[in-house]
Amino acid sequence: MKSSERFFSNTSCPFFPCHEGIDREAFNCLFCYCPLYALGRACGGDFRYDEKGRKDCSGCPFPHRAENYSSVLARYPEIMAVAARSDEEETTDEH
Numbered sequence: 001m002k003s004s005e006r007f008f009s010n011t012s013c014p015f016f017p018c019h020e021g022i023d024r025e026a027f028n029c030l031f032c033y034c035p036l037y038a039l040g041r042a043c044g045g046d047f048r049y050d051e052k053g054r055k056d057c058s059g060c061p062f063p064h065r066a067e068n069y070s071s072v073l074a075r076y077p078e079i080m081a082v083a084a085r086s087d088e089e090e091t092t093d094e095h
């Protein structure tokens with residue numbers, strides 16, 4: 001695939017491709033750090049939580065599939081709501 005505002009492959013990355021199951025030519029690095037991570041259990045991906053309670057997304061290729069670009073962007077209102085709640089809690093804690 002051709003690089004654009006919605007797709008690029010960082011073939012220079014030592015981890016490339018960092019998830020299995022996607023053709024190298026179609027592996028999207030745009031969402032290297034998945035924006036859906038912040039949605040916790042509601043992200044919709046194939047995650048698990050480890051014994052220390054940390055979310056492990058190593059088995060989830062969702063944000064790296066080029067065809068999922070629009071699906072990731074569609075979740076931004078939810079991500080913005082998470083950020084707003086976090087800001088609100090921070091402000092409340094200061095008082």
Ligand code: SF4
Nearest residue numbers: 010013016018029032
């Ligand atoms: S998504 Fe990030 S870590 Fe994975 S191959 Fe691309 S640049 Fe490397």
